[in-house]
Amino acid sequence: MVLILLVIFGISAVFVFPTISEAASEEKIFVTHSGGVIKTTGEIIDPVYVASTMEFDPMKYLREFNYGDVSELPDGTVMREFTIIAEDDKILEVSPGVFYNVWTFNGTVPGPTIRVTEGDLVKINFINNGSKEHTMHFHGIHPAEMDGVFEIVGSDGGRFTYEFEAGPVGVHPYHCHVMPLEEHIVHGLYGVFIVDPKEAREPADEMVMVLNGLDTDFDTENNFYAANTIPFYYQHHPIQIITNELIRVYVVNMVEFDPINNLHLHGNLYHYYPTGTDTVPSFYTDMITLSQTERGIMEFEYTYPGKYLFHAHKVEFSEKGWVGIFLVKDDLTQESQTELEYGN
Amino acid sequence: MIVMGIIPFILLISMMVFIFGPGSYLLDLGVALPEITIEKIDFIKSEIQVTVRNTGPIPVEVVMADVNDRIQPAAIEPDRFLERFETALVRIPFEWNTAEPYIIGLTVEDGTRFERAIEAAAPALTPNLEFVGFFAIIGTYVGIIPVMIGLLWLPFIKKLSKAKYHFFLALTVGLLLFLGIDSIEEAFDVSVENLSGSFNGTLLIATTIVLSFLGLYYTSEKLTSKADSLKISKPIAIGLMIAIGIGLHNFGEGLAIGSAIGLGSIAFSSFLIVGFALHNTTEGLAIAAPLSREKKVIKKLLALGLIAGTPAIFGAWVGGFAFSPFSSVIFISIGAGAIFQVIVIILKWIRTEGDKNLSSAAVASGIAIGMLIMYLTSMLI
Known part of the structure; x- marks a missing residue:
């Protein structure tokens, strides 16, 4: 009897009490946004305030525009040729320690920003190196057979050439259009397609923000939200801009599952051009609401230097990663301050 | 006599080694999914403490904590790697409110989130x-x-x-x-x-x-x-x-x-x-x-x-x-x-x-x- 009880207690003790670490490491301290201090002998798991470096670099993506291989046709039309390769086997660390199978155009989510001028001939050499069928479907005006819906491109090296005249002026998404469509989109097969007007817009510090979500546990609810894929990235790595310079943001909402997304800018208002198709702004606001693939152009300048948040005012999204900071300086050469202290 | 009693055990062990041992592909099918169980949640001053156990068939890494499905910074002791049946303590700094319901979630390395609901938060008892x-x-x-x-x-x-x-x-x-x-x-x-x-x-x-x-x-x-x-x-x-x-x-x-x-x-x-x-x-x-x-x-x-x-x-x-x-x-x-x-x-x-x-x-x-x-x-x- 005693023996049995001893055995039972012994076994339960093994299960019940947390395993004690062999190596008691030194204490680490971390400070939360509201100033709470925690000392721990363990590890800090904090995607919110601890900066981390990922394979995908949202800072590089932010201002990277691809104009293609440019050539001129006999009739004087500019032809811009792009090669886009689809893959679906990549495992990407999307947030510290979280690994997710992304489907990519040219290896990244979002895919490369394709930038052309209205009237250009756009030629896309599309290669599907994935294990599933994929296509490229551009929003914009083009012939039906260039729509990337019925012309399914087979896996493991299937090819298709999309060719159309760029238009209309504005900012548009492109994405895979193979069914089940939601699956192909949420895994990351999308990107931004910018059509510049023939008469160029006013010079500005231009950037692209794709608002997206990641459903890492496949329950049709997003576990993470972000501007440009990596949650909290621009909070850890503020976007540096200078005072009184025109900032132009091409923003595209690719969030699935949630009916809306939005964008709120702190300490400022912006001129907003829905879809970027008009030269006159429709709103002067600090808050726009975007449905799926809804997009537009934001233009603003900051007068005062400092740190300004931008984030979804659907706060759930910002608390899951869709939040960033503009670090406004009088002069970019002044000492860089990328490490932000919280709680002070 | 003793040998006769031991032989079946030896055969059994050899079979186990054959099936599970290195270089065996016999049972290398299906997908082993990570699973963790939140066993206990304590509300202490300005902090929520979560005891979590790896209850799945494979080792896991706990990489993120959330409160009411909102990502929170946290610490995990002794570390984020949990072998089978191992437990860890996740400490989430959080100004919780008495008697309010909370759902605590933990995410593992493949992005799967596990959660546990508490009907009403109450200060954890200290054995005074x-x-x-x-x-x-x-x-x-x-x-x-x-x-x-x-x-x-x-x-x-x-x-x-x-x-x-x-x-x-x-x-x-x-x-x-x-x-x-x-x-x-x-x-x-x-x-x-x-x-x-x-x-x-x-x-x-x-x-x-x-x-x-x-x-x-x-x-x-x-x-x-x-x-x-x-x-x-x-x-x-x-x-x-x-x-x-x-x-x-x-x-x-x-x-x-x-x-x-x-x-x-x-x-x-x-x-x-x-x-x-x-x-x-x-x-x-x-x-x-x-x-x-x-x-x-x-x-x-x-x-x-x-x-x-x-x-x-x-x-x-x-x-x-x-x-x-x-x-x-x-x-x-x-x-x-x-x-x-x-x-x-x-x-x-x-x-x-x-x-x-x-x-x-x-x-x-x-x-x-x-x-x-x-x-x-x-x-x-």
């Missing part, structure tokens, strides 16, 4: 003297006092005829049968709510009950057969075994009350206290019944009452300060096994006393009425 005393008082109310009150039926039972006496013995069987079934149900509840599938909750409960039953049964047989040499009468020995069995069961009841208070369901636990107190009065009857033909038993009776009642205090301490679902399931199951052991002893006693007859009207009606009484008082819990 005040609470130790508080639980001791509650344990006394629930365990000792009702059992003692139940013992007061002794003079009444003493004056009964044989048939009526058997009726009361059978009545206690009914009471205990109900308690035993009740304990099993309780063990299943705790297991389903808190234990992951990898613990095989159902079989854990069954195994523990059987082991507990066998252990006590063996002890009780030894005790009653040696009763004479130990200078105690057989009825006293039976009474002692009943008291021990009920004591183990009351430990489980104390556990339930302590953990209910510890988890913040104060209103629920005051119902528990009233219900258990009423319930347990009948346990006093169970102890008193076999002793009713003895003389000068007052002191012994008091001792038995204490044996049966006091464990409720210890149960309340453990439940309140060191609640762990796994040990709760174990303790409640031990209690259930103890109860069934007591039932068998009493039935044997009736059989010996009652001319080897268990099917008399007194016995049948006693068991039936015992079950009914318990069912009615159980509705108070």
